[in-house]
Amino acid sequence: MAFCLEKDRDKFDNFVQFIEDHKDEPGAVMPVLQEAQKVFGYIPEPIVDLMALKLKKHSSEIYGVATFYSQFTFEPRGKxxxxxxxxxxxxxxxxxxxxxxxxxxxxxxxxxxxxxxxxxxxxxxxxxxxxxxxxxxxxxxxxxxxxxxxxxxxxxxxxxxxxx
Missing domain, CATH: 3.40.30.10 (Glutaredoxin)
Structure with a gap:
């Protein structure tokens, strides 16, 4: 159930495009986190690192926002x-x-x-x-x-x- 780039390649590519489309918007962290949660069902650690890189933020800022809101999870959820x-x-x-x-x-x-x-x-x-x-x-x-x-x-x- 863990994140696997090979298995999730299409999801990953679409998510990268989403980041590219929204990275210059004010407050982009929240919608990008929401998209990650929607696409992957949770927020995988490699995705946090990708978000930090693409959004030019520290990963601690991404984690800070994600841990503040209960809608986000870092563990895969069940079917x-x-x-x-x-x-x-x-x-x-x-x-x-x-x-x-x-x-x-x-x-x-x-x-x-x-x-x-x-x-x-x-x-x-x-x-x-x-x-x-x-x-x-x-x-x-x-x-x-x-x-x-x-x-x-x-x-x-x-x-x-x-x-x-």
Whole structure:
């Protein structure tokens, strides 16, 4: 799952062109980081170095911006993202337990990805759906009123009903 220039050559070439097209714009770091996250699914270390070189910035500045915003990750994410909202309403209704249950079921820690690259479990803050708390977002779709006994079905459904 790690970045591989040979495997990701087309993505890499398109990303380099994106940098070239935007490098002279004020505040180019943010849109270039967003593009990297979109293209690669995370921010690989060689891409940070490339950005620093092309944008004429120190890599520490790139890392500084990227670590400030929770939307960026330096680790590859799984094919399926399970985001557990830990905002106040969700937390009060047991979201912390749900987070632990998802991690236990997938045998990973929060923020990690399963060995097969299928799932990542991510802690998030308020998703704005307090009325249906606790909320879990799976591949961008909000699921409300989540209870612990729904964990395995949510995982099963995310895989498309594939039991492998």
């Amino acid at each position: 399926h993202e399970i985001c557990v909202c830990l905002g106040t309403a969700c937390y009060v209704k047991g979201a912390d337990r749900l987070l632990n249950d998802f991690c236990e079921a997938l045998e990973i820690e929060p923020g990690q990805t399963t060995e097969d690259g299928e799932f990542s479990v991510i802690e998030t803050r308020c998703v704005g759906e307090c009325g249906i708390a606790p909320v879990v977002t799976v591949d961008g779709e909000n699921i409300g009123y989540v209870k612990p006994d729904m964990i395995h079905k949510i995982i099963y459904d995310a895989k498309g009903g594939d039991s492998e």
